[in-house]
Amino acid sequence: MKILVMGPPGAGKGSQSAKIVKSYNIPSISTGQMFREAYKNNESMGIEAMEYIKNGNLVSDQITNKIVKHRLHRYDTERSFLLDGYPRTVRQAVALDEMLENMGTKLDAVINILSSNDVLFERMENRRVCKKCGATYHLIFKKPSISGVCDLCSGELYQREDDTLESVKRRLEIYETKTKPLLDYYEKKGILYNINGMQPFDNVYADIELVLREL
Numbered sequence: 001m002k003i004l005v006m007g008p009p010g011a012g013k014g015s016q017s018a019k020i021v022k023s024y025n026i027p028s029i030s031t032g033q034m035f036r037e038a039y040k041n042n043e044s045m046g047i048e049a050m051e052y053i054k055n056g057n058l059v060s061d062q063i064t065n066k067i068v069k070h071r072l073h074r075y076d077t078e079r080s081f082l083l084d085g086y087p088r089t090v091r092q093a094v095a096l097d098e099m100l101e102n103m104g105t106k107l108d109a110v111i112n113i114l115s116s117n118d119v120l121f122e123r124m125e126n127r128r129v130c131k132k133c134g135a136t137y138h139l140i141f142k143k144p145s146i147s148g149v150c151d152l153c154s155g156e157l158y159q160r161e162d163d164t165l166e167s168v169k170r171r172l173e174i175y176e177t178k179t180k181p182l183l184d185y186y187e188k189k190g191i192l193y194n195i196n197g198m199q200p201f202d203n204v205y206a207d208i209e210l211v212l213r214e215l
């Protein structure tokens with residue numbers, strides 16, 4: 001099962017991906033998380049990437065492709081993986097297809113979570129992320145048991161620096177212009193599955209499972 005989860009920023013990609021990864025026990029490849037880790041470890045690639053992210057911009061194709069390629073070549077991705085947050089441009093998608101082809105494999109499905117801009121703004125304002133394990137919460141719909149503390153690892157919850165209003169607007173704009181064309185790209189390949197993201201978390205997940213079961 002080699003899949004990609006897409007959707008505008010704030011559509012719930014992260015939490016849905018986390019649940020898929022846990023239920024199916026497959027490795028997750030999240031470029032955002034890899035960049036944040038590299039940044040924490042003071043690696044130059046992480047520092048460079050965080051400059052783009054902080055301003056709500058896409059990290060350059062070159063850096064992004066490099067970090068993904070490196071990750072894909074680890075042994076655990078042979079049978080299955082879930083890509084979260086990559087590719088974000090058609091150029092990255094083409095690069096990914098090339099990487100996979102060279103590895104003798106391909107993507108099985110692209111799960112696209114649909115949502116409206118109003119819902120997205122509201123969600124991102126209320127989103128909190130665990131500093132330690134990366135788990136995501138929503139202050140209304142997916143509240144942690146203890147305020148500010150992660151249920152899973154007791155880590156501290158924080159608001160991501162790219163979840164500010166200005167940055168969110170910018171990310172939505174970029175999504176419209178750069179990421180949306182990807183949907184056509186995958187539709188033409190016949191592997192695009194649209195999921196209604198404007199329903200409760202569990203219902204969205206149930207819809208995703210229907211797709212995954214057919215793979």
Ligand SMILES: [Zn+2]
Nearest residue numbers: 130133150153
């Ligand atoms: Zn945690």
